[in-house]
Amino acid sequence: QLIALANRYPDTIERVIVGNEVLFRGDLPLEQMIRYLDRVRAHVRQPVSIAEPDYIWIKYPELAEHVDFITIHLFPFWNGIGTNVDPDRDDALNAALGAYDNIQRMYPTKHIVVGEIGWPSNGDRQKYARPSVSNEAIFIRHWLNAAKVRNIDYYLLEAFDQPWKENLGEGRTGAYWGMFNADRQMKFPFTGPVTEDTAWPSKALAASLLALIPMLWFGRRFSRFKLMGRFFFAALIQLACGLIVWSATLPFNFYLSWVDWTMLVLLFPAQIAILAILLINGFEFTEVLWQEKWVRHAGMLRPDPPEKQPFVSIHLACYNEPPEMVQVTLDSLAALDYDNFEVLVIDNNTKNPDVWKPVQAYCEKLGPRFRFFHLEPWPGFKAGALNFGLKETDPRADVVAVIDADYEVRHDWLSSLTGYFHDPKVAVVQCPQAHRDFEHNRFRRMTAWEFDGFFRIGMHHRNERNAIIQHGTMTMVRRSALEGTGGWSEWTICEDAELGLRLMHAGYELVYVDELMGKGLTPADFKAYKSQRYRWAFGAMQILKGRWSWMVKKGPLSPGQRFHFLTGWFSWFADALHLIFTLMALFWTAGMVAYPQYFALPMQLFLIPVIGFFFAKAIFGIVLYRARVPCSWYDTLMASLASMSLSHAIARGILHGLTREKTSFVVTAKSRRLGESGFAAFAPVREELLMAFALVCCIVGMALSYGTRYIEGTLWMFILGAQSIPYFSAVIGAWIAHKAGDKAG
Structure with missing residues (x-):
């Protein structure tokens, strides 16, 4: 032819x-x-x-x-x-x-x-x-x-x-080799200047207008922040708005297939969520670093004379706890420098008499102020036990205090803080969780400092708007407020946080006093550490679903309270997004390696914000730790490792909490199960180990198929590597826990 x-x-x-x-x-x-x-x-x-x-x-x-x-x-x-x-x-x-x-x-x-x-x-x-x-x-x-x-x-x-x-x-x-685009429009003139993007003035204007009102509102609403802080967060708002406009218009610079558009439909909302999380974390970063002073700072009070002391009923719920550990807690309660209190020990569903009977005997030894109850069977987990305790509380009690079975409290806990209840608007006085006996155990040390970060940083940030998370230990609650709002909720496994929200909704104030009035034990091993955080994430989703109308509708909760309870768990949502994005990345990478004609490399400009978010979040966390948490650089980095190691557990808790109604309440083990082999150490992180292995295989596949010829390919391999960090952190954390054993801190 x-x-x-x-x-x-x-x-x-x-x-x-x-x-x-x-x-x-x-x-x-x-x-x-x-x-x-x-x-x-x-x-x-x-x-x-x-x-x-x-x-x-x-x-x-x-x-x-x-x-x-x-x-x-x-x-x-x-x-x-x-x-x-x-x-x-x-x-x-x-x-x-x-x-x-x-x-x-x-x-x-x-x-x-x-x-x-x-x-x-x-x-x-x-x-x-x-x-x-x-x-x-x-x-x-x-x-x-x-x-x-x-x-x-x-x-x-x-x-x-x-x-x-x-x-x-x-x-x-x-x-893209034509001098005209597919619509027959000339791309550039043969003389004179060349504009890479002829629409850039309108995009810049759109980004500026989108950011203008939020920046002006923030500058006026938070005028108490130092000038540098206001400037920093305004720049963060402008950056986020610029990236939104950029990301929304970027796809129109390409000829995209239906597969590409499908991925973009999934990626764009995820990118909006990432920017929202960046702004939320950035707001916390700005307020913690650049506030002139804490508006709602609360400290220790002068003790009341005995005749003015409110009567306090201390409730200690326990299940299958080592008797010697509970006895240390009871001894510290017996040594309280306070006249008007009682202690109720409620053991629910411990089957072994050798575990609960020694505690009962010890309570009898300490005298009539200490009362012991063994419940079997009893529904409602910890909340069920606390509700039983509420019915058995001394009629004279004005305040109900709750501590965990492993906490050793300071003698002035009650005498220094019950004075806050003279204000009828105060329903809760909360002290931070803290830990003891961890200094010489590498696993317990890294987890102790990881816990500490929230109480030095996040709780102060939330306290500014009366929106703290109430915790189930080192907390005191006005009895009338507790009973008047329905007691402890048994439909959620985070009954403490739900109670705090319910009391705010009833118009009460919650006071946060950042003083270490008691110290407990960290989780004993990595399995217990993961299980506890999974429970918190699952319970958070139960609360969000159960109280959703409170969050989104105008009502008794202030805008600041709704903001914190809607966004306070966004960092955990980021962990869920990380899991989803990782699974998508594994699928897409396999497609790029096996079927490159159908799966293109992700756009460079969609990858850069993801990498930027990874670095920004890491920098925010480390800077805040160095500014607010009294630990060394080594402890800061190990706390970061501990935090990242929980990402998969949190992601599972979030996703299960959104899709399921209930889960089991697993008590956090505080004493170690010894005698495990090296392989058994990795049993709690089987899924993380599999994810890490899959990501490494994808990186190797990308390196063999694409090498470093494409910047997008290199960036994608970097993202796969960054995605693997939480999974490797979990594996490392499990190994550290195994090697550390249960030696004394």
């Missing part, structure tokens, strides 16, 4: 090309290609050639004997050679001209035709070669001038963008 067309239209067809990059692709052997060339030359009058990259002509010089002219393809872009606005320093141009000169010297008697030369305006970077409108304009302008001076015969690739070429193995870049 080629021969027939050439002979039918001799005045129209001036040259005949037999094969386009056939030898380059390895479609045919050299000998067969030569036979085709000889056959065509014998039957047509036009000059005949084959189009190949310059190195093919160097590799097979005998090919020149079977063509009438030499056709070469010159693509410095694919060789990763960058261009430059200065023609003398334009490496891409010099490389193309150098290749042309080399072929001309090799075949001085043959006419040389540059069959294809050009530069893409978009797509994936090749080493130093960056696809862009400006670089396309620079290279083509330089080439046109050089070709005119040298009288080079050439064809530019190409007139129009060809979106269908993305499926030919050229990747995203293959669609």
Whole structure:
């Protein structure tokens, strides 16, 4: 058919090309290609050639004997050679001209035709070669001038963008070689300045207008912050709005397939969520670092005389706790410097009499102030036991205090704090959770400092708007408020946090006193550590679902309280998003490695915000720890490791909490189960180990398939590596816990 067309239209067809990059692709052997060339030359009058990259002509010089002219393809872009606005320093141009000169010297008697030369305006970077409108304009302008001076015969690739070429193995870049886009619009002029994005003024205006009102509102509402803090958060607002506009308009710069659009539909809401979490964390960062002073700071009070002391009923709920540990707690309660109190020990559902009877005997030894109850069977987990205790409380009690079975309290806990209940608006006085006997045990030490961060940072941040999280230990509650709002909720496994929210909804104030009035024990091992955080995450979702109308509708809760209870768990939502995104990334990476014609590399500009969020969150956390938590750099980094190791457990808790109504209440073990083998140490992190292994396999697959040729590929491998950090942290944490054993702190 080629021969027939050439002979039918001799005045129209001036040259005949037999094969386009056939030898380059390895479609045919050299000998067969030569036979085709000889056959065509014998039957047509036009000059005949084959189009190949310059190195093919160097590799097979005998090919020149079977063509009438030499056709070469010159693509410095694919060789990763960058261009430059200065023609003398334009490496891409010099490389193309150098290749042309080399072929001309090799075949001085043959006419040389540059069959294809050009530069893409978009797509994936090749080493130093960056696809862009400006670089396309620079290279083509330089080439046109050089070709005119040298009288080079050439064809530019190409007139129009060809979106269908993305499926030919050229990747995203293959669609963008035209001087006109697919809609037949000229990309750049041949003279004068070149604008990379002609719509940038309108995008910049949109981002500025979107950020203006939030910035003005923040500057006015939080005028008590130092100027640097207000400037920092305003810049963060502008950055977030800019990224939203950028991300929303970016897809329209590409020719996207339905697969790409599907991924973008999933990625864009996730990116909005990431920016929201960044702003929420940034607000906490700003307030903690740059507030002039804490507005709602509360400290120790002068003790009341005995006749003015409110009567306190201390409730200690326990299940299957080591008797010797509970006895330490009871001894500390017996030593309280306070006259008007009682202690109720409620053991619910401990089956072994050897565990609960020694505690009962010890309470009898301490005297009538200590009362012991054994409940079996009893529903409602800890909340059920506390509600039983509420019914047994001394009628004189004005305040109900709750502590965990492992806490050793200070003698002045009650005497220094019960004075706050003289204010009828106060329903809760909360002290921070703290830990003891951890200093010389590496696992307990890292978890102790990880716990400490929230009470030094997050609780102060929330306390400014009367929105603290009430905890189930070191807490005191006004009895009338507790009973008047329905007691402890048995429908959630986080009955303490739910009670705090319910009391706020009833109009009460909660006081946070950042004094270490009692210290307990950290979780005994990594399984207990994970289980506790899973329970907290699951319970948080129960509360959000159960009290959703309180959060989103105007009512007794203030805007600040609704803000903190809606967004306070957003960092945990980020862990859930991390799990979802990791699973999607594993699927997409497998697709890119196995079926690159259908799965393109993610857009570079969608990857950068994700990487930026990862670094920003890490920096925020470390800076706040150094500013607010009295620990060393080593402890700060180990606390960060501990925090990251919980990501998968939190993600599961969030997702299960959103999709399930109930789960079991698992008591956090405070004493170690010894005798485990090294392999058993990793039993609690089986899923994390599998995820880490899968991510490593994906990184290796990407490295073998793409290497470092594409910046997007390199960024994607970096993201896969960053995604693996929480999973490796969990594995490391489990190993540290195993090696640390249960030696005394």
